Amino acid sequence: MRMLLKVDPIDSFSGTFRVPSSKPETQRAILVGTLAEGTSRVYNDLRCDETETMKAACRALGAEITEHEGFLEIKGIGGTLPDIRRVVQSRGSGLVFRIVTALASALPSPTVVTGDATLRKRVMAPLLDALRELGADIESIADEGKAPIVNWGGGLKGGTCRLPGDISSQFITAILFAAPLAEGPVEIEVTGEVYSQSYIRQTLASLTDAGIKLAVSEDMRHYHVEPSHYQTQDVTIHEDYTSASYLLAAAALFPGRTVLTNVYGDSLQGEFAIVPILEKLGVSVTFDEDTLSMIVDNPEGSLCGDFEVDVMDCPNIVPTLAALGAYVQGSLKVTGGRLTRFHKASRIEAMAAELTRAGVDIEVLYADGVCDGFLVRGAQTYPGGVTLSSWGDHRIFMSLFVAGLRMQSANRFSGFEDVKLSFPSFMEEFTKAGARTTAVEEEDAPAGAVA
Template sequence: MLLKVDPVDSFSGTFRVPSSKPETQRAILVGTLADGTTRVFNDLRCDETETMKNACRAIGAKITEHDDFLEIEGIGQSSPRIGRVIQSRGSGLVFRVVTALASAQPSPVVVTGDATLRNRVMEPLLQALRELGADIESIVGKDQAPVVNWGHRLKGGTCRLPGDISSQFITAILFAAPLAEGPVEIEVTGEVFSKSYIRQTLASLTEAGIKVSASEDMRHYQVEPSAYQAQDFTTREDYTSASYLLAAAALFPGRTVLTNVYGDSMQGEFAIVPILEQLGVSVTFDRATSTLTVDNPPGSMRGDFAVDVRDCPNIVPTLAALGAYVQGSLRVTGGRLTRFHKASRIEAMASELTRAGVDIEVLYEDGVCDGFVVRGAQTYPGGVTLSSWGDHRIFMSLFVAGLRMQSANRFSGFEDVRLSFPTFLEEFAKAGVLTTAVEEENVPAEAAA
């Protein structure tokens, strides 16, 4: 099925921002590895957090969902009681962390995932775990999922990881390192991207009593064998999810209010707030009521703007959608990591927006797709079918871009919002956005990319 989305003349109202997916996932991991009971308040419930919960249940945690919090009985100091096969579905974080945790226990474990995950880069993580004493073999022989971990435990020592592919490699080893027989050191080569996600991991570990340190440039980490301690966590808002609502608010003059927003965040994607302010949009936090108010005056988004997204890669598709309406240009660089996500996100957005008539050019650095420059217009004809490339963030960004076009567009992949923002369509319906599921037609070839 495709989703037909009618354009709107205005966008305003009150909308709820989902809770943070990465914060929820990290809290679930800490609760699983801790001795005692952990509670996670304001947790996000979506497909990818459900995948993390199921994986942690396979490790041995008891996880109970209450109306407003999760309750987790962890495994403590005992060896992870990991099931023989762990299903990661499409979650790179689940696969990478569970693969690392499986290295800290004595019996064989197979860690697998769906077709999208089996195409993602895993070799640097597997090699780093081998350097720490793990015995891991790729079943397909390409150092990709699925893998079998033969369970020779992590001995400790020093491993090396690249910093320009995925911060999840570092996060995975940081979570497993306290379970190793000796201290673990991580040396990161090259530039470190997505530092905010690593900071979130370090904060979670420190709160849980893990002895971990990081160099100022985040290229060296040391972890001592230590025990996870149960904690209570309160998850804050997710700024990647908020970016779609904020971008829609920036496309139309008026006032928009977002709830479940606290304003204190370690997330790199918080950058969407100062970016909107740079574009001339007013953003005001009210911490007493946990709200954010967007006032978009007529005449905003005019000029030539530049954004570096090294620490906020997940809003790259959102920025492409916004840029389509900048009266001038928006230049985005530092997004090379996105080529390793579910889809090559820069190329995906450029391809689909070009199909809709947007003037967007992919930028390369050292032969690598690193960003784009988009020269916007007031509106576009619409009436086209746009592919999500199998990536929920591409769908949500293209959805926003279509709101100011002249006629309805059709989109593939709308069901995938359940991965991180299950109430996406309901929230936009509050602003009068009409959507209709229609029979599928020929989807562009890029969908298979």
């Protein structure tokens, strides 16, 4: 019997909450530590299911990773890649699958890389084709162009590969991490628009700090990587702005003052865009460097006006913006989100379908025949009392959870267990604000409710 989470509405949202550390920064730091020779330390790391999956994969590659209070200690494998001959489990992490698949090309022996049912549906063909252009010997075990794969190893030769820029930045990140291990220089040519450039910048910063010799064109369509050795480094992980967006959205829906801690204030993350977006909506956001905190003042608790946001470089906050838009008295138009159709769920369509069920006036927008954004005309509140589906995507659940807090009666949600993927303390943080939740069996849902 499937369990749903019943969530009662709240009257206010204020207090002090802790923002989780960055998942992408943690994952990249673990990778760099794994590929370096010597010992690296990663301070203020995020510990969630998807970083655990990255650690498990890196241990399979030969790294020794020890967890301490407040930091990780990583003894890397250096330039000598082990003969592992094993299956590496990526579970639901697209980043882990894609990077390990690329790194396995440089291993001396065969490696199978697999994942769960959600991952096996995701697009992988462009990455596999690009790795083959660089000399990799890869086969899909089941459906062509998808996980699981067997990488027969034998080393990357180098050369030039081509990738589309409008499916996943993780393809570029994966090859950038593997390229220094190739026998010769690697050139990456990206076709079309390059979406989610902020994630590529995070990768480039990690590689540059680790001593990798690389160059990138101004338009981020051309990359050159020389064979080079990863160097050890100690890094401190900053806040995760995708996770922060749920707390910030809740703060924008109710009058009051909210303080978010574990906030350094400077970030390469594209999802930092949530801060200026809130400011345009009339919410005051200030940073306190001494206390590593963000102060959010929202005296009115009312979002009014007509706004337009391009999310080409911040796709992970698309569901959050849909939740916010439901309460903008006026309109919120979001464009540039076509890449989200390749995520765990087609996030624009998912949020539009579920918010429509709750009575929100939201319209999916298309560009060139592709789902690209939405237009939402909000209201002060909604009746609530509906059952909403996460579509198997934890970011859909967290965004719908926030939207439901200002409705008139309790809603029920599927997929609440999946917050452990990136924001394990999600329920704990919202409980501080007075949110009351109860796990109920699906059969107890009201007649006619659909999940």
